[in-house]
Amino acid sequence: LRNGFAEVIYCAGKTPTQVQGIVQVMRRDGASILGTRASKELFKSVRAIAPEAVYYEDARCIVIDPKKKKQEEPLIAVVCAGTSDIPVAEEAAVTAETFGYPVDRIYDVGVAGLHRLLGEMPRLRQADVVIVIAGMEGALVSVVGGLVDRPVIAVPTSVGYGTSFHGITALLAMLNSCASGVTVVNIDNGFGAAYSACLMLKMNERRINH
Amino acid sequence: LRNGFAEVIYCAGKTPTQVQGIVQVMRRDGASILGTRASKELFKSVRAIAPEAVYYEDARCIVIDPKKKKQEEPLIAVVCAGTSDIPVAEEAAVTAETFGYPVDRIYDVGVAGLHRLLGEMPRLRQADVVIVIAGMEGALVSVVGGLVDRPVIAVPTSVGYGTSFHGITALLAMLNSCASGVTVVNIDNGFGAAYSACLMLKMNERRINH
């Protein structure tokens, strides 16, 4: 268990038999398991050998024996722009929760309706790390980045059409954010954003315990 | 005079002699003249033959005999994100003013400091058309587009480095704005944005006089 969080299986392109095999090996050591990009069908074959497995449909994640949730703090805010971004947001949220960190979901606060976002400032200010998830032009990242002084991890999504280029436009916008303190992960990589957020909080804990 | 505004000379890549020749022909008909993308050197050779010519250094524009300014309304707001965007903003503003339309310059209101922009809402709401100029990730367009219900013309600028790709990122972001009511022009094309804004107001006048 390299990271101390959980064993992770990237299920895309793996057969049910392959995933079952991996799960069985991992369960031997009693590790928590997170399976991402998993279809409902795949989940069923996992549940057949690991009845305690839980499926998060929006997140497309399988979770087995997640870490015990830490006290309310530290806190990761997962912010997203529109309803189409929710699957990626949920992949991030479920990943963090499986790793034991509490999450505050602040969804559907795209900048076209700025008042909605501004109304959520109190919740945003509670967070230690903010994950911002957006497709299309990804402007939400810059606005949030300007409003908080916490690390912002930006996740471009493949939401949009035409020149959204399956997330490239959002990615480029995020890399060029005029707000400082923003780092970026691959398109639709909710898992990776949460993983990095948890590493930030874990580093933090180590130092507190130090 | 196809457009009824002024004769326009795109000076980039033209020799002083060529521009002088064009100016002389145009002056015969007493037209207003706007020269864009003009260096100070080029201006000097124009002034030699047209002493009434005025040079706008930031805008890089030469203006001869501009249209008389209309009463305060209608109004074009020219909004820009950072100081590096000012040359493009000024190209837009000088173009509109040369064509006879009043301009309200709202500069340096990038979204990383959202309070600055929100503080300018009263001025923004006065405008009939809003030109928004931004480089990097161009998020200002979406925020302004969400705040006003006027036509927004977005101008991406070549400001930025690395993956700003000389304005491509801003352009793509603007084309994918989650705010409705945004149309876009070529990178750094302050002139074109103002031209379109003036056409909108002119159409408007025609209908008022109708």
Add this chain to the structure above:
Amino acid sequence: LRNGFAEVIYCAGKTPTQVQGIVQVMRRDGASILGTRASKELFKSVRAIAPEAVYYEDARCIVIDPKKKKQEEPLIAVVCAGTSDIPVAEEAAVTAETFGYPVDRIYDVGVAGLHRLLGEMPRLRQADVVIVIAGMEGALVSVVGGLVDRPVIAVPTSVGYGTSFHGITALLAMLNSCASGVTVVNIDNGFGAAYSACLMLKMNERRINH
């Protein structure tokens, strides 16, 4: 109702249940509703809860309780190059009509047969705003832009093959139009073009009533 036109639902990627829910909330306030990118199947589930809903097949739009049509003027011309561009043209036309603005459809006037377009000049000259819709090389935009002195909103379509790159070529051509007065929206975004056109005319009305 931020824009005063109608509530808009972008239906692509939403389930029937989700759209039904949104429609029900919106209907409570008696708003006009426009659903874009809607399949016939989706329409059927909307009609089940809103019998007054109408489906425009070419446009792929659902309309509920559209705005009352204004007197013949102001007028939006929707111009398109070929038959494959009609779905996008209809999305634009239905949007404008739902918002209450009359539309003149001038279809199948691509520049390969220039006489057809020139024959429609009288109709083109009646328009207050012109929406030009074309795929492939998008040359129609420049020709129309040169012929009229009204705002031209260009919509690139994903029509073509090979190096048409699903609309990128048309988009780039339109952004580089040698005709002044052209602004551009995202590929296939008939809705956005009409929305901007209506904002131009609405601004106009406000000023008339002023």
Add this chain to the structure above:
Amino acid sequence: LRNGFAEVIYCAGKTPTQVQGIVQVMRRDGASILGTRASKELFKSVRAIAPEAVYYEDARCIVIDPKKKKQEEPLIAVVCAGTSDIPVAEEAAVTAETFGYPVDRIYDVGVAGLHRLLGEMPRLRQADVVIVIAGMEGALVSVVGGLVDRPVIAVPTSVGYGTSFHGITALLAMLNSCASGVTVVNIDNGFGAAYSACLMLKMNERRINH
């Protein structure tokens, strides 16, 4: 002399000494010589060893002992959109003339002012082959292609800024022309267009003499 027209030297990136050497070898066989992409300085060193050499400044071509001009027919029309396209147009025209074929130059007929182009239809109809040269969005190619039933060779130029991408936009537009009968060469390749046009006319002659 593989092509029967003239020896051709692409001078870009060659030193004066290299070009002098090549010219001397070629002159031994008494061939006509065309040097393209040649600076005035390069010309001077060529003239030093070949006093009959002539320099075409706009075209950036050196010509030595061109082919005798054929009777007025066959005829190549070289059509271009704007003044910035003239260097490429002249490269095409000087190439064709050096190879012995008469050229009709129809310049500055961009589609933003369609009446200019339409006014030149009689000259266009005289041509056997039409070379169309344009930058920016390259719409001239489609309009000309629709008006004539001769082979049209399209040359995109690197004229423009921002998303003109140094000629890529014009190139893509030309490859996607809705007019049939258009073939395309590399950006700024006036020489290549003329070479192909002359091959068409030469094939033609062979068949006449047959």
Add this chain to the structure above:
Amino acid sequence: LRNGFAEVIYCAGKTPTQVQGIVQVMRRDGASILGTRASKELFKSVRAIAPEAVYYEDARCIVIDPKKKKQEEPLIAVVCAGTSDIPVAEEAAVTAETFGYPVDRIYDVGVAGLHRLLGEMPRLRQADVVIVIAGMEGALVSVVGGLVDRPVIAVPTSVGYGTSFHGITALLAMLNSCASGVTVVNIDNGFGAAYSACLMLKMNERRINH
């Protein structure tokens, strides 16, 4: 009948009913008809109303009442690299034949086996115009262009995988051919290549009859 060859219907994306309608109108004037990108199913519905229609399966073309074939000369050579390029080659060949011009098919002569190509030189030398069709790296165009002194029209195909980028690599290679006398059309555009080839030969005839 703008071109004097035949009426052409680009069938991709048209419904059987639409194509039937177009065919009926065209048949009224007794025109020859070429339908490209037509499936076998589409053909069946065309044959139902025009029993003389013929279907070319490899070419995916429907032909009705083709032009009478001219005497053996002039001649178009259609050359292709591999068996996967044959559909595009056949689209070119059937187009030319429908327009009345004889075609010599020289297939499967890719440069990896140069002897095959060199063995076909006698046939290549008979041609008045050469259409070269290749995917992958498109090297065949440069080799053929170097071997013949006829106009070469290059057609990149979408054959290949990975960085062949669905024909972009072949297209770029052809635009940069080190052989002079090559012009290029859109990816997979066998029709367009043949159309241009026929225009070259037709220009030729006009001049012969002159």
Add this chain to the structure above:
Amino acid sequence: LRNGFAEVIYCAGKTPTQVQGIVQVMRRDGASILGTRASKELFKSVRAIAPEAVYYEDARCIVIDPKKKKQEEPLIAVVCAGTSDIPVAEEAAVTAETFGYPVDRIYDVGVAGLHRLLGEMPRLRQADVVIVIAGMEGALVSVVGGLVDRPVIAVPTSVGYGTSFHGITALLAMLNSCASGVTVVNIDNGFGAAYSACLMLKMNERRINH
């Protein structure tokens, strides 16, 4: 002082007079100041009005009155692959130090000589956050990411030639790192990486003091 670290001036494209003006305003409030992308000439004009200013040549940074350095922990490791990456590495290191955080520089440990990197593992393991800076193929990021369980911030540099595409290849590689826990900033953005690293440590402190 939005971030609590220092006022930051991005000097690229600003005139000496502009920067002097900005510095003077900022000094009024006694803020620490960091000027990035500053030439030596620019530094001289800043020193003329702020004699305490210090210039870091490799980093191209001007620093005035930096934050007092915190005790040795927390620690940011700045790791880079080759000597050409040092300017970006130094921009990161000087930024962090100006903000008060200690830095461990681990330079010239590119993966072509893996033993060098492995020899530095003890230092790497001391760090709370790791900034990895690399051009060309950016493989160092994945190797470091696999070796440590701390947050890794990756900075692609524009070092390389040909298909390094001025940093795009390194950027893409970093976004696709097979190691989890990696987030990415814009090309050559050493400043942004350090800013985010400091935000992580600051969040951490807040929680310790909590």
Add this chain to the structure above:
Amino acid sequence: LRNGFAEVIYCAGKTPTQVQGIVQVMRRDGASILGTRASKELFKSVRAIAPEAVYYEDARCIVIDPKKKKQEEPLIAVVCAGTSDIPVAEEAAVTAETFGYPVDRIYDVGVAGLHRLLGEMPRLRQADVVIVIAGMEGALVSVVGGLVDRPVIAVPTSVGYGTSFHGITALLAMLNSCASGVTVVNIDNGFGAAYSACLMLKMNERRINH
């Protein structure tokens, strides 16, 4: 049999009948045959006419009468990063084995777990040529290239999502490898890598026998 190894059929896009025909012709001369990119269905129709044909499912290869395996040396190592890369790795391995060269498969040694790779150094050092296969960021190539002083042939795979761009990112990374001695083939081209590896060993044999 141009290469002395075997006849090769690239089966993608060929019908069963076509492949059967090709196999029959090739079998007449008793050649070894390798069919790549072959589905199981295609294999069945080949086996119907060539019962000795064997199918390699992971590799998607059909093999008939492979070359006799040479003594253990020379040796090709086929190294791959993750399980998703195995199909490409197997295409390489089966190709080499069909051509008579022994292969050592070293799979699942991606750099995120560097110890796995370092543990395989003894096997790597036995190889005469190393084929490295990786998707995503392709960092494995640089690490292996730095560890061995044998020719390394890099094969980017289309494994990954978002900005992996179906293998382009891995390809670019490999072309820019900071390790010397790396050459690259097309995305997913396991066959081509093995072919080149075998040519290297064959050249070698020729010189030994010399």
Add this chain to the structure above:
Amino acid sequence: LRNGFAEVIYCAGKTPTQVQGIVQVMRRDGASILGTRASKELFKSVRAIAPEAVYYEDARCIVIDPKKKKQEEPLIAVVCAGTSDIPVAEEAAVTAETFGYPVDRIYDVGVAGLHRLLGEMPRLRQADVVIVIAGMEGALVSVVGGLVDRPVIAVPTSVGYGTSFHGITALLAMLNSCASGVTVVNIDNGFGAAYSACLMLKMNERRINH
């Protein structure tokens, strides 16, 4: 000395002082040294401290104490298309010679004049490894690859204009070569090609001595 050939310094972007320092350290161990991408000025400062240094102007290489040349065999052929490719070809040739391997230079054999290349077949057939260097469309690689059964290493050069995209077109063409047995290196990377070629021959020697 990792590779057993020579120490290599990539001089681009290094100051004279830096290179002098590196040379001095390397000379201590008596290693052969190859400096690539070196200007004449840089050479002078190297010669000041290492008088035995030799400068190869076309190759832009500094060589100190090269390896003793091996007997005539094994042999690397360095083949290039045009005179503009010679600097890259010389970088390859000088690299191989410095490493001790004999080189046969076969220059100016581009495919537009195929007879020149075919005339050099006897020399080509002598080679153990063939390096092919070409810009523009890079077709030479496929033709040579089809003619020889030796490993071919392809080097795309940045020679060309317009859509040659500084070598990208040649690179893509080479990656898609229809000839088997071709591997590719970065644009203009003559050094890398020669390094790989020498590794192939060295592997060979090891096995002979075995």
